[in-house]
Amino acid sequence: MSMTRKLSSRVAPVIRKISTMSFLKVMEPSLDPKVFNVNEVAVGVNLLLLYGFAAISVIIPTLLGVSQRGFFCDDDSIRYEYRTDTITAVQLMLYNLVLNAVTVLFVEYYRMQKIESSINNPRYRWRNSHLHALFVRLLTYFGYSQIGFVMNIALNVATKHVVGRLRPHFLDVCKLANDTCVTGDSHRYIIDYECTGAPELVLEARKSFYSGHSAVSLYCAVWSALYIQARLGTVLNNRIVVPITQTAMIMVGLGISFSRITDNKHHWSDVLVGVFIGIFIAAYTCVFWTDIFSNNSTEAEVQPLLLSPTPRTARVEWSTGEVERPNLVSPSSDSSVVSGSGGGQESEVLLPVPTSA
Incomplete structure (x- = not known):
């Protein structure tokens, strides 16, 4: 019994120390209750965890390779012609990152200039330099958007490599060495075949399910729409501006998604699943992971960001x-x-x- 008490007396302080370790706190209070220090170690750890997970989720499926699936000879859904992307992957990423960043910047600037002009906002300090509250808000809410963005990419990459569904233009880029579908039963399932087309195009042609363009574009559009609703919709005395802006964002996201069908890159079911997953992750990120709908009143802005409510x-x-x-x-x-x-x-x-x- 005495040994247990001795062990408990030694372990308990260690647990308390770990639970209050400074590298876990993004914001640390100072002697001045209105000034909060930004913990650079905590920021670095969070960035390392988030983007390290993103890198691992891409590298591992790439090393494992894509599932090799066969096809039916009379499957007309994979006989479409190959077309270039209307929206490339690089353009998609840049567009969505800029959309989230610009949305956060505009909304927070408007709140601080038009709504919170009389509010005494907390002040933030990085080492010996003071950070503007607008800058801290921009990084905070943009960082919130990156959580769901990274999870979206991770799920999409893993699913594409595991499922290995053939794109609509698969046969056009595959260029079968021996077209065994010419003779025999047209409804045969072919599993033993060889492609003579460009290896990189053939590899990409095996990643149809589900549409990453649809998932990412709808995620960023819906996240931005929900963010506007949370941060601007409750304080802006206008019932038209917010719905129009939200609708325009979602329309652009849907337009990018539909381009994947017209470009013969995805089946309609791939796009549909991508749209639903993007919307779901956006809603889940806003409501559960980051809870951006809480503490959005002007009175609540006197509280520092990134602190538990x-x-x-x-x-x-x-x-x-x-x-x-x-x-x-x-x-x-x-x-x-x-x-x-x-x-x-x-x-x-x-x-x-x-x-x-």
């Missing part, structure tokens, strides 16, 4: 046993209670200054 009913008890109500409205205000009204009754929400990410 404090329960609305939480109270902070200091060593004196008294309840302290921190000032969250402005430095000159004597009250730290955010009051709201609902159904004619006022309610108090006590939000202590958080100390961990």
